[in-house]
Amino acid sequence: MDRAGYARALASAGLPEELPWRVTVSSRRRTIGLTAEPGGSLTIRIPEGMPSDQVVQAVTRRLPWIARATRRNAETAAAHATKELIDGENFPFLGRNRQLVLSARAGVRLDGDRLLAPVHVTAADIIGWYAAAGSDWLAERAPQYCSRLGVPPPALGVRDLGRRWGTCAPGASPRLVLHWAVFQLSAQLIDVVIVHEVAHLVHPKHGGAFERLVGQVFPDYRDRLTELTEQGRRVWMGDVRPADGRNGLHSAS
Ligand SMILES: [Zn+2]
Incomplete structure (x- = not known):
């Protein structure tokens, strides 16, 4: 065996x-x-x-x-990263490093390996960008796995799911939702979340049949899932540390 x-x-x-x-x-x-x-x-x-x-x-x-x-x-x-909202900070997207570059320009957007953002950017702005960019990517990516698993494409969403990377609600209007933070990881690992959740539209419970189905798409499913868990412990979940010069700790006296 x-x-x-x-x-x-x-x-x-x-x-x-x-x-x-x-x-x-x-x-x-x-x-x-x-x-x-x-x-x-x-x-x-x-x-x-x-x-x-x-x-x-x-x-x-x-x-x-x-x-x-x-x-x-x-x-x-669990060792989630804390970031500083300063030039040069790394905000990975799809497993690739992206360097934060602050400028007078409004809005957060990706330019190659640079993440362009306004000078007073907040963690919420960057989380919003992950959610939007992740949604676009998911809309392109999910349909191929739905057809491989033989299910009609569900409605898609990206938001904060707390400690879960994805959820899938079956029923008359099925819905697949991924955590915004998962888009920091490589496509290979995000795919695991997509396939796992879409497979739940076929088999609501884990078990032999579920395992066979996800194994048809990814023979290395278990390895990828373990990798996802290990890398997932280190991703940024939105915590920021005040940058030098903007640190208010010693300013009162
Ligand atoms: Zn599950």
Whole structure:
């Protein structure tokens, strides 16, 4: 059995819904190895040739430990960036670095690898730009995955979703919404959010059928999801630090 086969089998092992996990298969292992990674994800190392029911059993037996260890790591590892709204600050878009350039011009816009903004730009302005630019990109990107998954394109949106990267509401007028902050990451990782959420229009719950469907689009789905979680911990969520000279901390006396 290959990695994808084990991943499908493990999709019904009862792992926590929100836990990102990945599978490796090694000819040098004799036993199953479970590692809670620093970002809060789980790596499941499987000896080559081990029957999948044996793998599922071993993982199921250790679910309490898995929940404890990964939660602890997730809590200590969140390290969202704080930015300064000054020339040269980096605001990545689609995985590429974009340098903030302040000028007298109004409005925020992208010019190659430069993000042009007015001198008194606020975090809300930049978040608004991410939402608008992300919406345009999503409108071009989402339809191809909807047709590959065999669902009609839902209505699209981009906004602050708190701790989630995406949501999808099924029903008569289905709607796919992505978090504005996810557009800092590479297209390869944003695609994971799109495919995951659109797949929920077919299978509302996680499990073997869901895993098979997303695996048809991305055979490396689990790896990408883990990467998304790890990189997602470091993206900018809107926190800004006052720039030097605009710092009010010592100005009162
Ligand atoms: Zn889901």
